[in-house]
Amino acid sequence: xxxxxxxxxxxxxxxxxxxxxxxxxxxxxxxxxxxxxxxxxxxxxxxxxxxxxxxxxxxxxxxxxxxxxxxxxxxxxxxxxxxxxxxxxxxxxxxxxxxxxxxxxxxxxxxxxxxxxxxxxxxxxxxxxxxxxxxxxxxxxxxxxxxxxxxxxxxxxxxxxxxxxxxxxxxxxxxxxxxxxxxxxxxxxxxxxxxxxxxxxxxxxxxxxxxxxxxxxxxxxxxxxxxxxxxxxxxxxxxxxxxxxxxxxxxxxxxxxxxxxxxxxxxxxxxxxxxxxxxxxxxxxxxxxxxxxxxxxxxxxxxxxxxxxxxxxxxxxxxxxxxxxxxxxxxxxxxxxxxxxxxxxxxxxxxxxxxx
Numbered sequence: 053x054x055x056x057x058x059x060x061x062x063x064x065x066x067x068x069x070x071x072x073x074x075x076x077x078x079x080x081x082x083x084x085x086x087x088x089x090x091x092x093x094x095x096x097x098x099x100x101x102x103x104x105x106x107x108x109x110x111x112x113x114x115x116x117x118x119x120x121x122x123x124x125x126x127x128x129x130x131x132x133x134x135x136x137x138x139x140x141x142x143x144x145x146x147x148x149x150x151x152x153x154x155x156x157x158x159x160x161x162x163x164x165x166x167x168x169x170x171x172x173x174x175x176x177x178x179x180x181x182x183x184x185x186x187x188x189x190x191x192x193x194x195x196x197x198x199x200x201x202x203x204x205x206x207x208x209x210x211x212x213x214x215x216x217x218x219x220x221x222x223x224x225x226x227x228x229x230x231x232x233x234x235x236x237x238x239x240x241x242x243x244x245x246x247x248x249x250x251x252x253x254x255x256x257x258x259x260x261x262x263x264x265x266x267x268x269x270x271x272x273x274x275x276x277x278x279x280x281x282x283x284x285x286x287x288x289x290x291x292x293x294x295x296x297x298x299x300x301x302x303x304x305x306x307x308x309x310x311x312x313x314x315x316x317x318x319x320x321x322x323x324x325x326x327x328x329x330x331x332x333x334x335x336x337x338x339x340x341x342x343x344x345x346x347x348x349x350x351x352x353x354x355x356x357x358x359x360x361x362x363x364x365x366x367x368x369x370x371x372x373x374x375x376x377x378x379x380x381x382x383x384x385x386x387x388x389x390x391x392x393x394x395x396x397x398x399x400x401x402x403x404x405x406x407x408x
Contacts, residue, residue, distance in 0.1 A: 195257025286312025
């Protein structure tokens with residue numbers, strides 16, 4: 053059933069990360085550590101400017117804490133006073149980067165998107181780090197999409213020119229952006245793009261977050277990776293102090309022990325406008341679904357999760373050894389060493405030492 057709602061923008065927050073499918077609801081831990089897979093964060097108040105330190109740095113399962121297991125890159129995006137997206141990203145783990153801490157504690161914005169990377173496609177370069185920016189939108193993705201040569205043919209030369217890196221994520225974003233432009237509506241563009249991807253390309257997961265200033269779209273597709281929502285009436289807020297704003301919170305795993313988290317259904321597109329949440333179910337299951345056995349060793353390692361409640365070993369830069377431990381697979385090399393590079397509004401700067 054589809055329900056379309058338009059409403060003024062108020063306060064919103066979104067997280068996305070990934071956990072073992074099939075664990076949910078009563079009787080399971082409220083938040084659990086999971087091995088492998090990128091983690092995403094987003095927050096929007098729809099107007100008032102706040103800082104994102106609680107969820108990025110201080111929550112029981114903050115992005116900085118999770119980056120010990122996802123050390124291949126980190127980025128933070130926000131919106132300027134003029135409503136333009138700004139981002140700071142580098143192929144370094146968030147826990148190693150003083151700039152990540154500095155921005156999390158000091159940058160005020162009404163909308164944030166952040167990402168820590170567990171590489172599956174593409175090397176350890178700044179251009180492969182999320183979030184991506186196109187046409188005044190921030191984008192981050194978790195999952196695996198194959199058939200990238202086919203996907204490139206769906207884009208014009210001008211549309212392909214937006215793609216600077218090697219990842220499936222950035223190509224997916226370029227196609228979604230093109231469909232939004234063709235249809236003149238963000239929700240319709242996302243639906244049409246994901247429908248075609250699901251119908252024509254091999255898909256393991258397309259969990260994505262798209263942000264405009266004050267609006268967010270979150271997709272769980274199909275069931276491979278989880279995505280949860282914590283609504284304001286269930287305890288959703290921008291933090292845990294007296295100045296916290298009511299918010300819709302979305303995460304691929306509950307990030308604290310509040311009991312109000314709800315697991316999104318497979319194929320659910322959650323449209324958040326202000327504090328109004330509309331769930332759409334416009335997708336058929338993928339026609340060419342990928343299983344873990346269909347993935348390369350590196351892809352499978354990046355999508356691996358731990359059993360709920362088990363301790364998680366860190367993933368070292370240089371290999372994905374912990375994700376393949378006990379499986380008989382060989383460690384997967386990751387490019388390195390590298391010179392850290394930072395992107396501020398798509399303009400690269402060389403950086404000395406650890407930086408985000």
